[in-house]
Amino acid sequence: MFARPLTLLLLLALPLWWWRRRRVRQPAAEYSDLGQLASVAARRRWVSEIPAGLRSLALGAWIIAAAGPQTAVAPNQITREGIAITLAVDVSSSMLAEDFAPSNRLDVAKDQSIAFIRARPFDRIGLVAFAGEALTRVPVTVDYAVLEQAVLDLRVGELDDGTAIGTAIATAANRLRRVEGKSKVMVLMTDGENNRGRIDPRTAAEAAQRVGVRIYTIGIGTQGEARTPIGTGVGGRLRYQTLPVRIDEELLQDIATGTGGRYFRATDAEALSRIFQQIDQLEKTPVVITRYTQHNEAYRIPLLIGLAALAIELVIGATVVVRVP
Numbered sequence: 001m002f003a004r005p006l007t008l009l010l011l012l013a014l015p016l017w018w019w020r021r022r023r024v025r026q027p028a029a030e031y032s033d034l035g036q037l038a039s040v041a042a043r044r045r046w047v048s049e050i051p052a053g054l055r056s057l058a059l060g061a062w063i064i065a066a067a068g069p070q071t072a073v074a075p076n077q078i079t080r081e082g083i084a085i086t087l088a089v090d091v092s093s094s095m096l097a098e099d100f101a102p103s104n105r106l107d108v109a110k111d112q113s114i115a116f117i118r119a120r121p122f123d124r125i126g127l128v129a130f131a132g133e134a135l136t137r138v139p140v141t142v143d144y145a146v147l148e149q150a151v152l153d154l155r156v157g158e159l160d161d162g163t164a165i166g167t168a169i170a171t172a173a174n175r176l177r178r179v180e181g182k183s184k185v186m187v188l189m190t191d192g193e194n195n196r197g198r199i200d201p202r203t204a205a206e207a208a209q210r211v212g213v214r215i216y217t218i219g220i221g222t223q224g225e226a227r228t229p230i231g232t233g234v235g236g237r238l239r240y241q242t243l244p245v246r247i248d249e250e251l252l253q254d255i256a257t258g259t260g261g262r263y264f265r266a267t268d269a270e271a272l273s274r275i276f277q278q279i280d281q282l283e284k285t286p287v288v289i290t291r292y293t294q295h296n297e298a299y300r301i302p303l304l305i306g307l308a309a310l311a312i313e314l315v316i317g318a319t320v321v322v323r324v325p
Contacts, residue, residue: 003068010063014056021052054313061306065299082122083283084140084179086172087113090190090220091154092131093161096238097191099226099245100269106156108269109189109220113151116187116276117144126175129154132162132196134171140179164197165190166204169215169255173208184213185283188255191220193248201251202258209259216261216279217252221245223267 002008095106103111117125126140127150135158138150168188176184186208194201205215226245229238249265256263262282266272 001070003070005067007063007067010066011060014060018052018056051313051317054309054316058306058309058313061302061309065302065306069298069302071296071298082120082124083183083185084124084126084176084181085120085185085187085283086126086128086140086175087116087151088128088130088134088168088172088186088188089113089151089154090131090163090168090192091129091156091159092163092192093156093229094163094191095220096156097221097226097228097245098240099222100220100272103269105191105220106154108272110151110154112269112272112276113189114148115273116280117147117151119280124179124181126172127151128168128172128175129159130164130168130171131156131158132160132164134164134167134197135159136171136175140175160196162196163190163192163194164199165194165251165255166199166201167197169201169204169208170199173204173211173213176208176213177211182212183283184211185261186213186215187218187279188215188252189218189220190252191245191247193246194251202254205255205258213259214261215255215259216282217256217263218272218275219247219249219252219263219265220272221247221267 089106089109091106095109096104098104100108121144124140124142125138125144125147126136127138127147129135129137137154138147141147165188168190169186172186172188176186208215222245224245225242227240228243230241230243231239233239247265249263253263255261262279264275264278266275
């Protein structure tokens with residue numbers, strides 16, 4: 001690869017120079033009888049051509065150097081443009097319910113969220129945790145290592161207990177509103193009914209829809225009853241009781257359909273995994289990848305070859321092949 005490839009056309013002048021040199025050859029000395037020199041000339045004629053050959057090599061190498069030879073290195077930067085996604089995860093105490101054996105709801109939600117993140121390497125993803133209030137854990141980012149660690153660090157009890165679905169939607173939508181791009185998606189996971197917060201969930205969903213956010217809602221919890229924590233006992237250990245599973249599916253359905261998304265119900269770990277796979281397929285978009293290739297300048301080698309050829313020509317011209325005036 002050359003930075004100035006048209007410069008290589010000057011190489012065509014070298015054959016023309018040799019052709020003209022052979023046609024217009026000036027004798028170095030005049031003799032009345034060349035018979036005695038014929039055998040010597042035949043043996044040494046190739047020696048006399050060495051300086052001209054070295055000069056041609058020097059000129060050719062310098063022309064190549066002037067053309068700017070370059071060597072390409074592997075791409076050193078990739079600009080990726082995919083979907084902007086915010087995961088809104090319920091961390092209320094009911095997410096510790098043990099109906100997603102062998103683990104609780106929150107642990108399964110965390111595992112499936114990480115799997116979803118790893119399946120979308122070109123998207124910008126953020127994380128919002130909510131219970132009785134909502135908090136942005138990670139703004140929309142492509143730093144997946146930080147994002148995965150934040151998901152792993154989600155804990156029940158880090159926020160006031162309760163379920164503030166409207167506040168969660170408003171917080172996540174506000175993060176997506178500031179992100180450039182046409183495709184913005186929110187995945188909201190909850191296992192309860194809206195019972196906290198000053199923002200009505202449907203009003204928050206309408207505001208999100210106006211800024212182009214599509215919401216997928218997931219109701220997490222088995223059908224019927226589940227062993228659910230109701231408080232702490234002696235030594236701070238959780239006390240459990242079997243309680244009915246109550247999820248406001250009508251509300252979650254309205255939120256999803258009103259923004260162009262879908263509502264899903266996950267009754268076990270496998271169902272939640274399938275839901276994330278469906279969302280992954282629904283939100284496929286062409287990815288624009290821009291590769292920046294670094295080029296290293298390689299003109300030094302032909303430049304040094306030309307200088308070496310010129311130096312050898314000068315030495316040979318002053319010693320082995322001497323022109324007679």
